[in-house]
Amino acid sequence: MEIRKLKPCFFCTVSGGFxxxxxxxxxxxxxxxxxxxxxLNNEMHKLFEE
Incomplete structure (x- = not known):
């Protein structure tokens, strides 16, 4: 997985905790x-991009 695709997951994880x-x-x-x-949001976007 690319780093740029992990940034939103990391941000949502931290912001959800805060x-x-x-x-x-x-x-x-x-x-x-x-x-x-x-x-789940990331996976749904992958489904519709293909």
């Missing part, structure tokens, strides 16, 4: 949710 912690939740659960959402 958002969760900001509202009083668990950072790691928010990070996991952000990673799953960005990963």
């Amino acid at each position: 958002r969760s912690a900001l509202i009083g939740g668990n950072f790691w659960q928010g990070a996991a949710t952000g990673l799953i959402i960005s990963g």
Whole structure:
């Protein structure tokens, strides 16, 4: 996988964790949710590009 395609996944993972912690939740659960959402989004875009 290319580095430029990993940047959005990394950003969504970190921002999901920060958002969760900001509202009083668990950072790691928010990070996991952000990673799953960005990963699924990335895969959907790959499907429709081909």
